[in-house]
Amino acid sequence: xxxxxxxxxxxxxxxxxxxxxxxxxxxxxxxxxxxxxxxxxxxxxxxxxxxxxxxxxxxxxxxxxxxxxxxxxxxxxxxxxxxxxxxxxxxxxxxxxxxxxxxxxxxxxxxxxxxxxxxxxxxxxxxxxxxxxxxxxxxxxxxxxxxxxxxxxxxxxxxxxxxxxxxxxxxxxxxxxxxxxxxxxxxxxxxxxxxxxxxxxxxxxxxxxxxxxxxxxxxxxxxxxxxxxx
Amino acid sequence: xxxxxxxxxxxxxxxxxxxxxxxxxxxxxxxxxxxxxxxxxxxxxxxxxxxxxxxxxxxxxxxxxxxxxxxxxxxxxxxxxxxxxxxxxxxxxxxxxxxxxxxxxxxxxxxxxxxxxxxxxxxxxxxxxxxxxxxxxxxxxxxxxxxxxxxxxxxxxxxxxxxxxxxxxxxxxxxxxxxxxxxxxxxxxxxxxxxxxxxxxxxxxxxxxxxxxxxxxxxxxxxxxxxxxxxxxxxxxxxxxxx
Numbered sequence: 001x002x003x004x005x006x007x008x009x010x011x012x013x014x015x016x017x018x019x020x021x022x023x024x025x026x027x028x029x030x031x032x033x034x035x036x037x038x039x040x041x042x043x044x045x046x047x048x049x050x051x052x053x054x055x056x057x058x059x060x061x062x063x064x065x066x067x068x069x070x071x072x073x074x075x076x077x078x079x080x081x082x083x084x085x086x087x088x089x090x091x092x093x094x095x096x097x098x099x100x101x102x103x104x105x106x107x108x109x110x111x112x113x114x115x116x117x118x119x120x121x122x123x124x125x126x127x128x129x130x131x132x133x134x135x136x137x138x139x140x141x142x143x144x145x146x147x148x149x150x151x152x153x154x155x156x157x158x159x160x161x162x163x164x165x166x167x168x169x170x171x172x173x174x175x176x177x178x179x180x181x182x183x184x185x186x187x188x189x190x191x192x193x194x195x196x197x198x199x200x201x202x203x204x205x206x207x208x209x210x211x212x213x214x215x216x217x218x219x220x221x222x223x224x225x226x227x228x229x230x
Numbered sequence: 231x232x233x234x235x236x237x238x239x240x241x242x243x244x245x246x247x248x249x250x251x252x253x254x255x256x257x258x259x260x261x262x263x264x265x266x267x268x269x270x271x272x273x274x275x276x277x278x279x280x281x282x283x284x285x286x287x288x289x290x291x292x293x294x295x296x297x298x299x300x301x302x303x304x305x306x307x308x309x310x311x312x313x314x315x316x317x318x319x320x321x322x323x324x325x326x327x328x329x330x331x332x333x334x335x336x337x338x339x340x341x342x343x344x345x346x347x348x349x350x351x352x353x354x355x356x357x358x359x360x361x362x363x364x365x366x367x368x369x370x371x372x373x374x375x376x377x378x379x380x381x382x383x384x385x386x387x388x389x390x391x392x393x394x395x396x397x398x399x400x401x402x403x404x405x406x407x408x409x410x411x412x413x414x415x416x417x418x419x420x421x422x423x424x425x426x427x428x429x430x431x432x433x434x435x436x437x438x439x440x441x442x443x444x445x446x447x448x449x450x451x452x453x454x455x456x457x458x459x460x461x462x463x464x465x466x467x468x469x470x471x472x473x
Binding site for chain 2: 198216
């Protein structure tokens with residue numbers, strides 16, 4: 001029961017939880033969101049490019065990744081990345097990949113599939129007159145995308161992209177399956193070391209809940225502000 | 231690549247003595263399906279109640295619905311499973327906690343209930359959107375006909391709302407299947423778990439994960455096809471979702 005709830009174990013482990021764990025989680029979230037957005041935008045452009053083959057490949061990739069559980073994808077990349085690295089560098093044996101880079105690659109490739117669908121919707125929401133006008137002005141494909149279509153698509157989709165980033169922030173906790181010290185991993189290590197599962201897991205839940213709640217509240221406010229501006 | 235491929239591994243006996251490695255993966259697949267179906271039933275049951283709560287005129291009701299959705303949406307599924315599995319038995323009175331801990335198949339029940347409640351928040355959001363997308367006249371017409379609130383939902387709003395949200399519900403069901411893989415962390419040997427232990431026993435990483443991947447893909451195809459058929463069967467001619 002809560003009678004022997006030990007607040008001190010939380011206080012004692014705060015530096016470890018936040019400096020080690022939360023730093024990892026936030027870094028992973030930020031880098032994976034950025035990388036996922038870039039790769040995802042490229043995939044979306046491939047799908048909308050009008051080249052049949054490119055579109056098919058991109059579509060297959062998105063459908064494939066989206067029908068697999070994240071946990072399985074994490075395992076896949078964890079074992080596959082050393083071999084891909086060996087193949088790319090021509091080394092004689094599978095290269096060593098650190099926990100952070102392995103999970104970063106996983107999350108970028110996984111999230112790219114989800115971000116690409118958002119960006120595709122964003123690009124399709126731009127009226128046809130826009131790229132037509134850009135072409136009339138003599139811009140080439142990349143200039144049209146870079147200066148006309150993508151900025152608007154991105155702007156329209158900002159709330160959805162941020163919501164997906166909050167989901168990503170929660171999903172990074174799954175690196176637990178590789179025994180990586182992210183925020184939950186750190187909490188779980190302390191919990192098992194000190195036999196304080198109840199305190200640590202409740203505290204971890206509270207932290208995730210607070211951060212996600214504040215973030216989604218902020219996204220909602222942003223959404224209404226953007227809606228008024230348009 | 232100097233990886234040693236061996237596709238015959240599936241027909242070699244597994245160390246558990248329960249047949250060969252393929253049997254091991256298939257038992258994982260069965261557990262994935264069972265967990266997902268039970269979780270989905272829970273998700274629908276709670277999701278419908280909460281989704282309806284959010285659309286009721288009563289302020290309190292919609293606030294309760296809002297709090298429920300926020301509670302389950304703002305915590306990672308993994309953390310929620312840990313709360314149900316490790317924390318809940320400790321917070322209950324001693325006898326009840328002990329009973330929970332000694333329950334046979336505890337990971338299965340925890341996973342089904344945990345994933346079910348997690349998904350129920352998403353079902354609730356979809357249903358709320360579905361009911362919200364109906365023309366206001368529908369509710370008014372039901373009231374004008376003298377239907378009670380329960381009757382309005384039962385005969386007017388819900389049947390149409392469900393038809394509208396069938397496609398998003400399909401993907402939520404697929405998410406439910408995928409999310410059962412998180413239960414590997416509380417020791418449930420579902421498909422991903424079995425693939426992982428096959429990898430540990432046989433060192434044939436890529437064969438094990440390829441097989442699991444193919445099984446997940448097949449599961450997806452089956453669900454999507456079944457839901458398309460269902461969509462076509464329940465379509466109302468001449469209405470939004472009909473032809």
